[in-house]
Structures are given as structure tokens and as C-alpha cells.
Amino acid sequence: MTVSKAAEKSAEATAKGAEAARARKDAPDDAGEALQLGELSEQLGYVLKRAQLKVFENFLHCMASLQLTPAQFSVLLLVEKNPGRNQTEVASTLGILRPNFVAMLDNLESRDLCARIRSTNDRRSHILVLTDKGKAVLSRAKKLVATKHEARLNELLGGANREALIAMLSKIANEF
Amino acid sequence: MTVSKAAEKSAEATAKGAEAARARKDAPDDAGEALQLGELSEQLGYVLKRAQLKVFENFLHCMASLQLTPAQFSVLLLVEKNPGRNQTEVASTLGILRPNFVAMLDNLESRDLCARIRSTNDRRSHILVLTDKGKAVLSRAKKLVATKHEARLNELLGGANREALIAMLSKIANEF
DNA sequence: CGATATTTGATATGGTCCATAACAATTATC
DNA sequence: GATAATTGTTATGGACCATATCAAATATCG
Numbered sequence: 001m002t003v004s005k006a007a008e009k010s011a012e013a014t015a016k017g018a019e020a021a022r023a024r025k026d027a028p029d030d031a032g033e034a035l036q037l038g039e040l041s042e043q044l045g046y047v048l049k050r051a052q053l054k055v056f057e058n059f060l061h062c063m064a065s066l067q068l069t070p071a072q073f074s075v076l077l078l079v080e081k082n083p084g085r086n087q088t089e090v091a092s093t094l095g096i097l098r099p100n101f102v103a104m105l106d107n108l109e110s111r112d113l114c115a116r117i118r119s120t121n122d123r124r125s126h127i128l129v130l131t132d133k134g135k136a137v138l139s140r141a142k143k144l145v146a147t148k149h150e151a152r153l154n155e156l157l158g159g160a161n162r163e164a165l166i167a168m169l170s171k172i173a174n175e176f
Numbered sequence: 177m178t179v180s181k182a183a184e185k186s187a188e189a190t191a192k193g194a195e196a197a198r199a200r201k202d203a204p205d206d207a208g209e210a211l212q213l214g215e216l217s218e219q220l221g222y223v224l225k226r227a228q229l230k231v232f233e234n235f236l237h238c239m240a241s242l243q244l245t246p247a248q249f250s251v252l253l254l255v256e257k258n259p260g261r262n263q264t265e266v267a268s269t270l271g272i273l274r275p276n277f278v279a280m281l282d283n284l285e286s287r288d289l290c291a292r293i294r295s296t297n298d299r300r301s302h303i304l305v306l307t308d309k310g311k312a313v314l315s316r317a318k319k320l321v322a323t324k325h326e327a328r329l330n331e332l333l334g335g336a337n338r339e340a341l342i343a344m345l346s347k348i349a350n351e352f
Numbered sequence: 353c354g355a356t357a358t359t360t361g362a363t364a365t366g367g368t369c370c371a372t373a374a375c376a377a378t379t380a381t382c
Numbered sequence: 383g384a385t386a387a388t389t390g391t392t393a394t395g396g397a398c399c400a401t402a403t404c405a406a407a408t409a410t411c412g
Contacts, residue, residue, distance in 0.1 A: 035269045038257035043321070044329055045231045045246045047342055050271070050349035052224045058352055059221050070221045071398095081214035088360065093211045095226070100399065102362055116361090124360040124407045145219070153220055156351060157344055166223055168333055168341050173226035175332060176234055247369095264389065276370065278391060292390095300378045300389040358409065363402105370397075380387065 062148040066141050071096075072108060073145070076138045079114055079128045086125035087116070113137055238324040242317050247272070248284060249321070252314045255290055255304045262301035263292070289313055 040046050059070050068076070071094075078090055091101035105128075108114045113134035116126035130138065153162050216222050235246050244252070247270075254266055267277035281304075284290045289310035292302035306314065329338050 033265075035254060035258045035261060035265060037269070038253060039318070040250055040253050040257075041346060042342060043250070043253075044326060044338075044342065045228070045235050046250055047345040047349055048224070048228045048231055049246070051345040051352070052221070052228045053271075054349055054352040055221045055224055070225070074216055074219070074222055077214060077216050077219075078211060081216075082211045085211060086360075089209075089211060093213070095229075097400065098361070099363075099401085122360080122408070126361070142215070150220060152352065153348070156347060161340075161344060162220075164337075165341065165344050166218060166220065168337060169223040169227040170217060171332060172329070173223055173230055176227070176230040176328065262389075273371065274390070275372085275392080298379070298389080302390070353412105355412085356410080358407100360407080361405095363404080365402085366400085368397100368399080371395085373392105373394085375392080376390095378387100378389080380385100382383100382385080 058152065059145070059149055062144050063141065066137055066144065068137070068141055071104065073138075073141055075104065075108065076113065076130065076134060076141070080130050080135065080138055083129050084127050086119065086122075086127055088125070090128055108134070234328065235321070235325055238320050239317065242313055242320065244313070244317055247280065249314075249317055251280065251284065252289065252306065252310060252317070256306050256311065256314055259305050260303050262295065262298075262303055264301070266304055284310070 056070055059073075063069075063073070074094055075090065078094060079085070082090070087101055087105065088098055091098050096104070105114070105116065109116060112131050114128055114130050117129060119125045119127045150162075157165060232246055235249075239245075239249070250270055251266065254270060255261070258266070263277055263281065264274055267274050272280070281290070281292065285292060288307050290304055290306050293305060295301045295303045326338075333341060
């Protein structure tokens with residue numbers, strides 16, 4: 001920004017709200033008046049967070065019939081892929097702190113989706129396994145995610161872009 | 177779960193768990209034993225959330241000297257770009273609920289970064305403006321973000337990919 | 353072996369963010 | 383001019399995240 005422009009801006013700004021308000025009121029149709037996002041729409045963190053909220057919202061909507069949150073779905077997926085691991089291992093790979101993982105497992109276990117089993121090798125640890133119901137629910141959940149959730153992303157971005165997006169996000173998650 | 181089913185599960189699971197544990201112990205180098213992420217690494221929500229956490233973490237680190245959170249930065253940016261708007265307008269464009277916006281503004285105002293001004297048109301509303309200090313801090317914040325934060329993304333993805341990523345995330349945020 | 357340290361699941365607790373209800377002051381509507 | 387709607391605010395509760403701490407079990411080391 002040039003100096004003169006800055007001066008103009010400053011003067012305009014000191015006269016500030018009143019003038020801006022009048023200018024808006026003089027506009028043809030004075031209903032919506034959306035704010036200018038400006039540089040915000042280029043900020044990685046801003047757009048990333050808003051996209052994440054939208055995706056989670058859609059995920060919850062798709063999973064309404066199964067009552068699974070994204071976090072719960074990730075636990076079921078991980079336990080299915082890695083049976084016989086204990087709470088500490090599963091929690092830490094998901095970035096969940098052990099204390100906070102307890103209530104989460106209490107919930108899944110109370111719904112008979114997974115089970116804690118005392119390890120015979122190390123009687124301190126609880127080994128995690130999916131129940132039959134847990135496997136069935138997870139199977140249905142996967143189908144719902146594929147057909148309703150990820151399919152939505154495909155029709156929005158296209159398959160190639162979808163893969164590129166996942167790859168870039170993974171890179172950020174792992175190397176940033 | 178029925179009693180009989182529980183008993184079956186318990187037996188099957190203990191066997192599977194022990195088997196898996198032995199299998200891992202027989203592995204060549206038995207140190208880390210990272211879990212298999214499996215389909216999780218392809219889940220949009222999962223990778224999106226983890227990327228967002230990493231980006232926010234890096235943002236806070238870059239902003240340590242200015243003590244600005246991503247949300248605070250977004251408020252300053254929006255108020256700078258749209259002077260003379262009231263709390264409701266600014267909060268709603270950022271997806272912040274008015275009640276929660278109050279404490280946020282209290283904080284920024286107590287640090288003399290922005291100011292609430294009673295509107296003369298509508299004495300209910302408070303018009304938001306950046307203070308001189310607020311403008312100066314925001315200016316420094318922008319430089320920090322550009323040189324330390326977004327630059328990091330550029331060297332990780334490359335400029336073209338960075339723009340493509342922002343564009344796709346924006347599309348998701350707006351059209352998903 | 354036995355004393356000490358570490359690990360595991362769990363509880364308690366506090367902080368932050370998000371969401372809703374309700375309120376006084378002000379303005380809009382009829 | 384009575385009623386409804388809006389603005390900023392407070393109070394409050396829930397969800398999520400982080401730390402300290404504990405008992406039980408195991409590992410470590412003298």
C-alpha cells in the first residue's frame with residue numbers, strides 16, 4: 001500500500017463506522033450485506049478448520065442411523081485392523097490421551113461394539129476386540145461412509161482431486 | 177450381549193489376542209510395533225482433522241511472540257477488512273455464536289487491539305474497529321504468518337499444490 | 353530374592369470451546 | 383403506543399482436551 005493511499009484509508013477509517021454504515025445504507029438493496037472475507041479465504045488454517053467442521057457434520061448426518069461419531073468410527077476401524085492391542089496403544093495412535101479414552105471405551109463397550117479383555121501375558125492391560133455386533137455395525141458404517149460420505153466428496157472434486165487432497169492432507173498431518 | 181455369546185467372544189478373543197501378541201514378539205526387531213492405520217489413512221475426516229491440528233499447532237508456535245490464536249487472528253483480519261460492523265455481523269461470518277464472542281472481544285479489547293464503539297444509528301449495537309496497536313499487531317502477525325507459517329506449506333507442497341489445496345478446502349467448506 | 357521404578361487402566365479435576373436459554377436496553381412493526 | 387424483534391450480555395451445561403494422581407501389575411536392578 002502506498003503512503004497516500006494509507007493516508008486516505010486512515011482518514012476514512014477515523015471517520016469510520018458512521019460513514020461505512022451510511023455507504024451501506026445507500027446501497028440499492030440493503031438486506032444481506034455479507035462481509036468481505038479478504039485474506040481470510042486464503043488462510044490455510046481458516047479454510048482447513050471450516051472444511052473439517054463441514055466434513056464432520058456430514059459424517060454425523062450419514063451415521064445418524066448407527067450413532068457413530070468420527071472418533072468412535074476411527075476406534076472401531078483401528079481395533080478391527082489391529083486386534084489384540086491394549087488401550088494405551090490404540091489411544092496413542094489415534095492421538096487420544098489414555099484418561100479420555102476410558103469413557104470412550106465405556107461407551108462402545110456398553111453398546112456391545114467392542115470388549116476389553118484382561119491380557120493373560122500382562123494382567124495390567126486390557127486387550128481390545130470388536131464384538132460380533134461391533135463388526136457388523138462397522139461393516140454397515142463403512143458402506144454408509146463409502147456410499148453417502150466419500151461419494152459426496154467424489155462428485156464434488158472428482159476422483160483424482162480427491163486422492164490428491166487426501167495425499168496433501170496426510171503430508172501436512174505427518175510432516176508439518 | 178447374551179451370556180453364551182459373551183463366553184464365546186471371550187474365549188475367541190483371548191486366543192486371538194495372545195496369538196497376535198506372540199506374532200508380534202516373534203518379529204525381528206520388537207521395539208516400536210506401530211499399529212496399522214489401514215483404511216483410516218484414506219478417511220477424509222480423519223486426515224482432515226489431524227492436518228488441522230498440526231496447522232493450528234504450527235500457527236500458535238509462529239504467533240507465540242504476539243500471543244494470537246487462529247480465532248483471534250481471524251477476528252482482527254475481518255475487522256480490519258470490514259470496519260464499522262457490529263458484533264453480531266462479525267461473529268456470524270466467522271461462525272462464532274454471539275454469546276461466545278463476548279469474552280473473545282473482552283480479551284482483544286483488554287489488550288487494546290480492538291475497540292467497541294456505541295453506534296449512533298442503533299444504540300444497541302457496538303461497532304468494531306481496530307486500534308492503532310491492533311493494526312500494528314495485525315501487520316506484524318500477517319508478516320509472521322506469511323514468512324513462517326504459509327511459507328512452510330509452500331516448501332512442503334509447492335506453490336501450485338498449495339493453491340489447489342486451498343481451493344479444494346474452500347469448495348468443501350462452502351459446498352459440502 | 354527383594355526394594356524400587358515403571359507401566360496400565362482408571363478417577364478426579366480444570367480448562368477451553370461450543371450451544372442454548374434468558375435478560376435489559378433499544379429499535380422495529382403494527 | 384402496545385407488541386415484537388434485535389443487540390449485547392450473562393449464566394449455564396455439554397463435549398473435548400490436558401494434567402496429576404492412584405492401585406494393581408510388571409519390570410528393573412542391586
